[in-house]
Amino acid sequence: MSVNPGRPRDARLDRALLDATCELLATQGYAGTTVEAVARSAGTTKPSLYRRYAGRAELVVAALLDRFGEDPTHDTGSLRGDLTALQSHQLRLFADPVLRGAAGGLIDEVGLDPATGRRFADRFLAPRRQATARILDRAVLRGEIPGGHDPEWICDLLTGPLLMRALLPGLPPLDEGLAEQTVDAALRVLAAGRE
Incomplete structure (x- = not known):
């Protein structure tokens, strides 16, 4: 019996999140690089971001x-x-x-x-x-x-x-x-x- 591992992660969304994080850091600084702002800029939701990263600091380190x-x-x-x-x-x-x-x-x-x-x-x-x-x-x-x-x-x-x-x-x-x-x-x- 096979176990459904879930949907594979979308590499395009991964890329969009990292790119959005970098853009916001460069233009708005750390304070303006909120989880909400990154998700919005990447065209996704906060829950989608949180499935990948525990929070802003982890996302910034990944970027x-x-x-x-x-x-x-x-x-x-x-x-x-x-x-x-x-x-x-x-x-x-x-x-x-x-x-x-x-x-x-x-x-x-x-x-x-x-x-x-x-x-x-x-x-x-x-x-x-x-x-x-x-x-x-x-x-x-x-x-x-x-x-x-x-x-x-x-x-x-x-x-x-x-x-x-x-x-x-x-x-x-x-x-x-x-x-x-x-x-x-x-x-x-x-x-x-x-x-």
């Missing part, structure tokens, strides 16, 4: 993952090249109006709800932080740096200045010069282990 992917790294053959590629990706990420529209409100929401915060950390932050660890592991294998560095600290060193410039008003804009400075700072810290 960010769809837009930016999970692993921004690739092996360029050198530590400097890998870090520069990572920072170029992060520069585009933090300059993107979708992320800028999402960041402040999403950070507030995940701070108030530990379960949502864990999902955000596991699905969006952890893969990016693990990318930094993979870059350092490759550099150790190539003999460019000694082992034993803290990848979490290096990730913070690379990401912190970009995040501040993206979120705090009145600071100079994000640019390639800042990205290069973060790479240079990380390389100085990593090279210090050789001395």
